[in-house]
Amino acid sequence: MAYQLHYWPTIQGRGEFVRLALEAAGADYVDVARLPASQGGGESALGRRLGDPDNPRAAFAPPFLIDGDIVVGQTAAILLYLGPKLGLAGIGESDGLCTHQLQLTIADAVAEAHDTHHPISTGDYYEDQRDAAVQRARAFREARIPKFLSWFEQVLQRNPSGDLHLVGDVLTYADLSLFQLVDGLQYAFPKAAARALAATPSVVKLHANIRRRQRVHDYLQSPRRIAFNEDGIFRRYVELDG
Amino acid sequence: MAYQLHYWPTIQGRGEFVRLALEAAGADYVDVARLPASQGGGESALGRRLGDPDNPRAAFAPPFLIDGDIVVGQTAAILLYLGPKLGLAGIGESDGLCTHQLQLTIADAVAEAHDTHHPISTGDYYEDQRDAAVQRARAFREARIPKFLSWFEQVLQRNPSGDLHLVGDVLTYADLSLFQLVDGLQYAFPKAAARALAATPSVVKLHANIRRRQRVHDYLQSPRRIAFNEDGIFRRYVELDG
Numbered sequence: 045m046a047y048q049l050h051y052w053p054t055i056q057g058r059g060e061f062v063r064l065a066l067e068a069a070g071a072d073y074v075d076v077a078r079l080p081a082s083q084g085g086g087e088s089a090l091g092r093r094l095g096d097p098d099n100p101r102a103a104f105a106p107p108f109l110i111d112g113d114i115v116v117g118q119t120a121a122i123l124l125y126l127g128p129k130l131g132l133a134g135i136g137e138s139d140g141l142c143t144h145q146l147q148l149t150i151a152d153a154v155a156e157a158h159d160t161h162h163p164i165s166t167g168d169y170y171e172d173q174r175d176a177a178v179q180r181a182r183a184f185r186e187a188r189i190p191k192f193l194s195w196f197e198q199v200l201q202r203n204p205s206g207d208l209h210l211v212g213d214v215l216t217y218a219d220l221s222l223f224q225l226v227d228g229l230q231y232a233f234p235k236a237a238a239r240a241l242a243a244t245p246s247v248v249k250l251h252a253n254i255r256r257r258q259r260v261h262d263y264l265q266s267p268r269r270i271a272f273n274e275d276g277i278f279r280r281y282v283e284l285d286g
Numbered sequence: 287m288a289y290q291l292h293y294w295p296t297i298q299g300r301g302e303f304v305r306l307a308l309e310a311a312g313a314d315y316v317d318v319a320r321l322p323a324s325q326g327g328g329e330s331a332l333g334r335r336l337g338d339p340d341n342p343r344a345a346f347a348p349p350f351l352i353d354g355d356i357v358v359g360q361t362a363a364i365l366l367y368l369g370p371k372l373g374l375a376g377i378g379e380s381d382g383l384c385t386h387q388l389q390l391t392i393a394d395a396v397a398e399a400h401d402t403h404h405p406i407s408t409g410d411y412y413e414d415q416r417d418a419a420v421q422r423a424r425a426f427r428e429a430r431i432p433k434f435l436s437w438f439e440q441v442l443q444r445n446p447s448g449d450l451h452l453v454g455d456v457l458t459y460a461d462l463s464l465f466q467l468v469d470g471l472q473y474a475f476p477k478a479a480a481r482a483l484a485a486t487p488s489v490v491k492l493h494a495n496i497r498r499r500q501r502v503h504d505y506l507q508s509p510r511r512i513a514f515n516e517d518g519i520f521r522r523y524v525e526l527d528g
Contacts, residue, residue, distance in 0.1 A: 097444075099444075100441075100444040100445065100446060101384055101441075101444075102440070102444075103387070104391045104394075104434075104437050113380065114379075114380060114383070116383050116384070116387055117387050117391075118386075118387045118390040118391060120362070120390055121383060121386050121387040121390055124366070124383070124386060125383055137356075138355065138356060141356070141358050141363060141366070141367055142343055142358070144360075144363050144366060145343075145345070145358055145359050145360045145363040148360040148362055148363055149346045149359075149360060152346075152397075155394075155397060159401065159405075163401075163405050163406065163418065163422065164405065164418065164421045164422050164425060165421075165422065165425035165429070166425075166429075167425060167429050168425070173421075176405065176406065176418045176421070179406045179407075179415075179418070180405065180406050180407065183406060183407035183408075183409060183410070187407070187409050192346075195346050198344070199342075199343075202339075202341075202342040202343075202344075203342065204342060
C-alpha cells in the first residue's frame with residue numbers, strides 16, 4: 045500500500061520535509077490533497093479528515109501520514125516513523141537519535157522563519173503585523189540565521205565520518221531537511237542567507253549535493269514540487285530581507 | 287550510572303519536561319548544573335560543555351542528557367530516548383509514536399508561550415518588546431490557548447481506554463508534559479487559563495491526577511522543583527494576561 049500524505053495542496057510548508065524524504069527514497073506515496081476533488085483531494089476534504097470525529101488520533105494540524113493502521117501527525121514524528129522504513133534514519137540507535145535531534149533543531153529554525161512574517165498572530169494577515177515583522181526579521185537575519193547555520197556547519201565539520209552528511213556517512217532525513225531549510229532561507233532572505241552561507245561551506249556543499257541526487261533532482265524538476273510562494277512558511281517580502 | 291541532565295540551574299524551562307519524567311519514574315539522575323561549582327555545577331560549566339570542541343554531538347542549546355556513550359539534546363528527543371527506559375512511552379510502536387506526536391504538539395504550545403514575552407527577539411529584554419508582547423499575548427490567550435487545550439481535551443475524550451491518560455491506559459511522558467504545560471499556563475496567564483480550562487474538564491482532571499501521584503507530589507514539594515519565575519518560559523506579567 046502506498047503511504048498517504050495529507051497536507052495543504054498549494055504550499056511546500058512543513059509537508060515538504062515529508063515529501064522530500066518520500067521522494068529521495070523513491071517511496072510509493074499519494075499526496076492526497078493534491079488529487080482532484082473527485083478522488084478525495086482538495087483543502088475541504090483535508091479539513092474534513094482533520095476534524096473527523098471518528099478518528100481518535102486526529103492530528104493538531106497537517107501534515108499527517110496514514111500507513112495502514114498507523115495515523116501520525118507532526119512533521120518530525122512522521123519522519124521518525126518513516127526514517128527506518130525508507131533507510132533515512134542512520135545506522136543504530138545513537139545515529140537515529142542524533143538524526144531526530146537534528147530534525148527538531150531544523151523544525152525550530154523553520155518555526156522562527158515562519159514567525160518573521162507572523163510575529164503577532166497566525167490568525168491575522170501579514171499586512172496587519174508588518175511593523176513587528178520588520179523588527180523580528182531583522183533579529184532573525186542578524187542573530188538567528190547565522191547561529192543556526194553555523195551550528196549545522198559545526199555538526200558537519202565534527203562528523204567523524206566526514207562533512208558530506210550530518211550523521212555518519214549515509215543520507216538521512218536530517219540532510220534532506222537541512223537542504224530544504226537552506227533552500228527556503230535562500231528564497232525568503234536571499235541577501236541574508238548569502239551572507240550567512242558564505243561562512244558555512246559544508247552546509248553549502250551539502251545543499252548542492254542533495255540537489256543533484258538523481259531522485260531529488262527529478263523531483264525538483266517535476267510538477268510535484270510546488271514553487272515557493274507567499275502562502276507558505278518561507279515568504280519573500282523585500283522589506284524583511286536586507 | 288545515573289542519568290546526567292544538563293540544563294539551566296535557575297529555571298524550569300524546557301528542562302522541566304525531562305526532570306518530571308525522571309522524577310515520576312523514580313530514576314537515578316543528576317541535575318548537573320545545579321551542583322556546586324566545585325562539583326561541576328553552575329551556568330559557566332554548562333556553557334563550557336555546550337561549546338566543548340571535542341564533543342562531536344554538542345546540542346544546539348540545553349537541555350541535553352548524557353547516558354554513557356549517548357549524548358542527546360532537544361527536549362522531545364531526550365524524552366524519545368528515555369521514554370521506553372522509564373516505562374513512559376506507552377505500549378507498542380503505535381502508542382509510542384502517538385506519545386511523541388503529543389509531545390511535539392506540547393512543544394509547539396510551549397514555544398508559543400515563550401514568544402508571548404519575546405515576540406521580536408530572544409536576544410533583547412522583555413521591556414524593549416513589550417508593545418508587541420501585549421499584542422501577541424492577546425492572540426495567544428484568545429485563540430491559541432483555547433485551541434491547544436481543546437485539542438488535548440479531544441484526545442483525552444476520544445481515547446478508547448478512557449480519559450485518564452492521553453495514550454492508552456498508562457502514564458506516558460506526554461501526560462507529564464501536559465501537566466507541565468497546564469501548570470505553566472496557570473502561572474503565566476491565570477485568568478486566560480482559567481477561562482480555557484473551564485471548557486476542558488478532562489485536561490483539568492489529568493492535571494490534578496498527575497499532581498497527586500506520589501513521586502510527582504514529593505518532587506513538587508521538594509527543593510528540586512524550581513519555582514516559576516520571570517527568567518523562564520512561563521512568565522507572569524500582569525499586562526499579558528486579561
